[in-house]
Amino acid sequence: MxxxxxxxxxxxxxxxxxxxxxxxxxxxxxxxxxxxxxxxxxxxxxxxxxxxxxxxxxxxxxxxxxxxxxxxxxxxxxxxxxxxxxxxxxxxxxxxxxxxxxxxxxxRLLMAQRLLYGGRDVAFAPYGEYWRQARRVCVLHLLGPRRISSFRRAREQEVAALVARLRHAAGGVVNLSDLLVCYSKAIISRAAFGDGNYGLDGDEGGEKLRRVLADFMELLLAAPMREIAPWLGWVDTFTGLEAKTKRTFQAIDGLLERVIADHRSRRLGGRQVPADGEVDDHRDFVDVLLDVNEMDKQTGLRLDTDSIKAIMMDMFVGGTDTSSTVLGWAMAELMNHPHEMRKLQDEVRATIGSAGHVAEDHLDGMPYLKAVISETMRLHPPAPLLVxxxxxxxxxxxxxxxx
Structure with missing residues (x-):
């Protein structure tokens, strides 16, 4: 309890x-x-x-x-x-x-060790050969321009879904923060896990998974008493931190196990496109990491299952709260500055013209939008304290x- x-x-x-x-x-x-x-x-x-x-x-x-x-x-x-x-x-x-x-x-932070498979990720891993090779994999294979471009369809579909939800709720009270969190998590989930409907047991609307992920991010930043003063480690048990950490890790680990097992079984049906090939495919991050594990053996890097899980959580945690936080603050600042909001609206309408909706090709023609995002991140950095x-x-x- x-x-x-x-x-x-x-x-x-x-x-x-x-x-x-x-x-x-x-x-x-x-x-x-x-x-x-x-x-x-x-x-x-x-x-x-x-x-x-x-x-x-x-x-x-x-x-x-x-x-x-x-x-x-x-x-x-x-x-x-x-x-x-x-x-x-x-x-x-x-x-x-x-x-x-x-x-x-x-x-060696205690919560990172317990939640991220003993430091097998990139963000919290100690400096060394494993960190260098894992970082290279993320930069070249997961976050490269071609890989980011391959998820354009998913991004545009989720934007359209967000706009549809807002139109449906028009005229009433709208919890924009929740909608932005769902939007960012949906995009990262599709990029990381694919279009499969993955979730926790008995979680129909995805609310249980959202709570577990919120607990995960909260615990990752927590400072257990046993790390500050080992002789006060009993406090973590008394406050329920130990039980919450174990419960959250087991839920996330079970989900990641199912995702990886499902991807491995699907891969048996046919040869995958190489991670550095020239074909523009739509593989998700799990597919790419499984391919890298087969291709990069000459580098000495061994991406075992725990390493893949840890890197996946880095991508998920790093791309959800940060994105939704910046978007939330941007909307709050625009609502508090109606003149700037009208100026941005005019730019958007003039850029899209008769298209009727915003596509990624339009973004290069919106310098004021980029300035609004940059100023929002200056005023409200999503992570004011670095790792x-x-x-x-x-x-x-x-x-x-x-x-």
């Missing part, structure tokens, strides 16, 4: 207050006279939990406030994990461009080091 985390957090807070009498938070400043170690500045922290209580429910906003007070590079302690936060363009450029190799790996990185060697960032 899932238990509200309030009681566990209250217990932790009381314990922290008791320990506060015996231990005070310290304000870390760069040590003087030591040319080898210069720690970034750090705000005062709580015992055991470090700076976690400071982050709140909107950590990206709190981190912006902390950066304004302590600098664009600061040291936080998230439980037992020391974490350097970079929050300026200069710091990001140095970490992700100038010293990219040093900052190229990923930490954490882990250093592979001793390095520095804007003159700070020793962490």
């Amino acid at each position: 899932d238990v509200s985390p309030f009681f566990a957090l209250l217990l932790i807070a009381l314990l922290s207050l008791l320990l506060l009498f015996f231990s005070t938070g310290r304000n870390t400043s760069p040590p003087k006279g030591d040319g080898r170690s210069s720690l970034p500045p750090s705000p005062r922290s709580f015992p055991l939990l470090g700076h976690l209580p400071l982050l709140g429910s909107l950590p990206h906003r709190k981190l912006r406030t902390l950066a304004a007070a302590h600098g664009s590079v600061m040291l936080l302690r998230l439980g037992r994990v020391p974490t350097v936060v970079a929050s300026s363009a200069a710091a990001a450029e140095e970490a992700m461009k100038t010293r990219d190799i040093a900052f190229s790996s990923r930490p 954490p990185r882990e250093t592979t060697e001793d390095t520095e960032l804007l003159g700070t080091r020793g962490w």
Whole structure:
């Protein structure tokens, strides 16, 4: 049974207050006279939990406030994990461009390990040969221009279905957020799994699958207590996090097993088009990954079933919430700025002319639409915090080091 985390957090807070009498938070400043170690500045922290209580429910906003007070590079302690936060363009450029190799790996996050088959995906996999080869597969075979173009029919059909739903609901209250989430998930599902009607047992309208996927994305970003303070691991059981993680993983894993098994059985009926062939086919991501597994043995990469599942979840998670979030914010901003909305409507109507509907060929003639999307992503980035990185060697960032 899932238990509200309030009681566990209250217990932790009381314990922290008791320990506060015996231990005070310290304000870390760069040590003087030591040319080898210069720690970034750090705000005062709580015992055991470090700076976690400071982050709140909107950590990206709190981190912006902390950066304004302590600098664009600061040291936080998230439980037992020391974490350097970079929050300026200069710091990001140095970490992700100038010293990219040093900052190229990923930490072994507990939830990613449990939900993504022990780090067999791309987004959370540690830097190494497997990550390089898996990333090459995604860039060349899954996200290349020809592969993206092959799903044009699916995109246009789902857009038409979304417009039809909106017209049907015209005159009443419309939950546009839900419609946009269903739209983005439908496109990614067709690209990833094909046109097959895959779902969970007893899930007629797909609502159960949507809830499971929402739980999956929520859990993937969660910070279990056993990762922050191992001796408090029992809290995860008490709050129901352990049971929810197991239940969600089993549901997703069962679905992926059925999808892969169905694709393998269909492939026995005939030879598939090679992943790097010249024929414009409509294979989905599972077909492509199964083909790559047969073709790329000379590279040393072995895409076993768990690897295919993990990469599929990367594609699904990375393409659903981000797309629907940007679309939702774009519509909200346009409704709050009616002059800009009318200007965009005029551009769309002038571009499509007598066609009566928007096709992908029309997009090149809509510069204002592209500007609206770019401004929306600037104001409301769908992922304000990047996936954490882990250093592979001793390095520095804007003159700070020793962490």
